[in-house]
Every structure is written in C-alpha cells, then in structure tokens.
C-alpha cells in the first residue's frame with residue numbers, strides 16, 4: 001500500500017543495477033498554485049458552464065498537472081477561501097504557461113461523507129491534527145462565500161435553509177480555489193460530493209478521483225439529537241427541526257447514491273459513527289497509516305534536500321535541538337545537538353557564495369532514497385534506506401556514494417497542538433564511492 005502511494009507521490013525508477021528500486025520524494029516549495037475566478041457575473045453561470053468557463057476548466061486540469069508541487073509534511077486546517085478574494089491577475093499569473101519549478105505532485109483527495117450530524121467535521125479535525133491533511137468543508141466554504149457579500153449569497157442562504165444542494169459550478173470552484181490556496185496536496189473534502197451531479201462535475205473539472213470515501217454510518221435519531229444540541233449554540237440557519245428533516249431527505253435521496261457509486265468501485269470505508277468521538281477516531285486511524293508513512297518519507301527527503309542544498313535553516317526546522325547521531329564524521333562518537341552538523345553547513349557556505357548561481361546548481365549534490373522502510377511505533381518512527389548521493393568531484397567528474405541510514409523521528413505537538421515529526425536520532429554508515 002505504501003509503495004502504491006509512493007508511486008503516486010514520489011518518483012520511482014530503476015537504480016543503477018536495473019532491479020534496484022529507487023524512490024526519490026519530491027521536495028521543495030510549491031510552484032505557483034492555480035486559482036480560479038468564478039467567471040462572469042451572470043446568475044446563469046451558476047447553473048451552466050459557458051464556453052469561457054469551459055476554457056477555465058481546461059486550465060484547471062492543466063493547472064493541476066503543471067503547477068502542483070510537494071506539500072510539505074505540514075499540518076493545516078483551511079475551511080474558507082471566499083470566491084471574492086480571487087483576483088483576475090492572480091489567475092492570469094498562474095495560467096500554466098510557465099514550467100513548474102519542481103515536478104508536480106498529484107493531489108490526494110479523500111471524500112468524507114455521512115448524514116448531517118454524523119460527526120464528519122469532528123473527525124476531520126482529528127485527522128488534520130494527527131495526519132497532516134487539509135480539511136475542506138464544502139458547507140463551511142459555502143457559508144463563508146455567503147457571508148462574503150458574494151453575488152451567490154442569497155442563493156446559497158436559501159439552499160442551506162431548505163437543505164437543498166448548491167449547484168456544482170459554485171461548490172466545485174470554491175473547492176478548487178481552496179485547494180490551490182492551501183499550497184498542500186492532501187485533502188479531506190468534507191460533505192461533498194452531495195449528489196451524483198456534484199461528483200461528476202468534480203471529477204470532470206479537476207480530473208481527480210478520490211483515494212477513498214470515508215463514510216460515517218449513523219441512524220437519523222442519533223444525528224437529530226446531535227444537531228438539535230449543536231443548534232443551541234451553532235447559529236446555523238439549518239440546525240432546527242424543520243431544516244433537519246429536509247436535510248435528511250436530501251441525504252437519503254441524493255447523497256446515499258454517491259456513496260453507493262463509490263461502494264461499487266470498492267472505495268468506501270464505512271465507520272459506525274454512534275460511539276464516542278474517541279472510539280470513532282480509533283476506528284478510522286488504520287485507514288491513515290499509509291499517509292503517515294508517506295509523510296515521514298517526505299520529511300526524510302526534505303531533510304536530505306536541505307543537506308544537499310546547504311540549507312541549515314530548513315534542516316534545523318526538521319530536527320530536534322537535541323538530535324543525536326552516529327556518523328562517520330564523528331569517528332565513532334555520538335554527536336549530540338545541532339552544532340556538530342552546522343559546522344559542515346557553514347563550511348560549504350563560502351564555496352557556495354563564490355560560485356555563480358549556474359555553476360552552483362550544477363555542482364549541488366543530489367540524494368536519492370532507495371529501498372525505504374518506514375516503521376511507526378506510536379509517537380516514534382524509524383525510517384531506514386540506502387542513500388545514494390550523486391556529487392561532482394574536483395576534477396568535475398561525477399561520483400556516487402551509498403550510505404545506509406537509519407533516521408528516528410518523534411511526533412511532537414506544535415504551538416497549535418498539531419502533530420509534527422521531529423528528527424531525533426540518526427545513524428549513517430561509512431561508504432565507499434564509485
């Protein structure tokens with residue numbers, strides 16, 4: 001499963017021996033992310049695609065293919081990017097004409113579906129905290145759009161109160177913009193697609209198929225009690241008995257067929273949502289193990305890229321300040337703290353400063369992770385692999401060295417309580433160069 005994920009999110013190729021598997025995670029900052037204005041201001045655009053919006057949608061697909069870069073293993077919640085903040089010149093500057101700075105990374109999308117009040121939003125927060133996905137609630141995006149003074153505000157307000165489904169042209173575009181604005185590539189799309197037309201429009205406009213659908217199964221009486229309770233403080237126009245009944249009807253008649261569609265494709269992971277919040281979260285965690293492994297491998301590749309690029313700041317950000325290491329340079333001693341490693345970054349600096357940018361780019365070493373294995377033990381993870389490092393010698397001939405590396409990561413909480421992996425220990429073998 002991990003390898004399948006890696007094939008989508010990292011380069012995979014053959015190494016020098018032909019059958020040696022080399023996996024190199026893409027890393028670095030995102031290229032310009034595409035943004036999409038809704039188009040002209042007629043209400044008609046809301047229900048039917050004009051030729052101009054066809055052009056936009058074409059660009060949308062190109063945008064994904066051309067401009068998507070690596071999402072750092074960061075942890076973000078992003079619930080609202082009103083259409084009104086999207087500027088025409090932003091869109092023009094990201095028309096996909098410029099080649100991306102880095103090779104693109106395909107977006108990974110998980111649809112989170114379930115009846116109103118089944119606990120989708122609650123569990124999405126947990127997933128964001130632990131696994132570093134971007135949470136996009138379609139309902140939250142629509143509410144934010146409504147409040148932004150958008151031309152679609154009244155229409156959205158009516159649809160929400162009546163439990164009806166807002167036309168796909170609006171919702172899909174809001175989702176596309178929020179995805180692009182996030183600068184990340186792993187998304188939990190909560191409460192969407194709401195009907196078959198939503199599903200078809202999303203697939204057509206973005207070219208994205210979900211990895212899987214997380215479906216919260218919950219009886220109406222449980223959802224009703226939760227929503228009425230939430231209604232005491234939510235301020236939502238639809239958390240009342242009359243709207244709740246309408247929402248249930250829409251869910252059964254229009255949203256369940258979407259779940260059935262994906263079930264037919266073997267993509268639905270069904271969770272019983274009646275238990276406590278903690279129990280429900282425990283039951284969904286196994287579905288996210290593979291993403292955690294991929295995050296760790298991405299973080300490891302970022303670390304190697306920071307070393308190769310001489311970027312001490314990026315390196316230090318990924319490391320615990322008490323990092324310990326056994327590496328050949330320490331002559332059999334345990335190096336403690338970052339100071340020992342900083343020495344080598346500082347050493348490279350004058351050389352780098354003296355070189356022209358072009359020659360610098362040429363002589364920068366490049367590390368490739370080969371035969372990786374990622375093992376997670378609660379809040380500790382061990383990543384082992386062979387690091388193939390290509391470099392240029394003083395005689396301008398290329399050489400490759402291979403080191404066995406074991407890197408230990410520990411999951412810690414940042415200021416916002418979000419999980420982040422910090423590099424706490426590594427062991428690097430000596431290696432002959434060829």
Ligand SMILES: Nc1ncnc2c1ncn2[C@@H]1O[C@H](COP(=O)(O)OP(=O)(O)OP(=O)(O)O)[C@@H](O)[C@H]1O
Nearest residue numbers: 115116117118119120121122226230275276277280
């Ligand atoms: N497992 C649970 N047990 C008890 N209460 C829960 C559970 N999960 C969520 N809740 C509560 O139920 C209410 C609805 O949860 P939540 O907002 O996550 O549902 P939702 O599926 O996102 O709803 P909607 O689709 O209407 O936005 C909230 O007040 C939340 O605190």
Ligand SMILES: O=c1ccn([C@@H]2O[C@H](COP(=O)(O)O)[C@@H](O)[C@H]2O)c(=O)[nH]1
Nearest residue numbers: 138139159160163164165166191192194
């Ligand atoms: O894709 C979507 C998502 C939501 N809506 C409308 O918003 C409300 C509230 O959605 P929640 O997911 O409960 O926040 C929903 O009843 C719909 O009216 C939508 O049209 N399309």
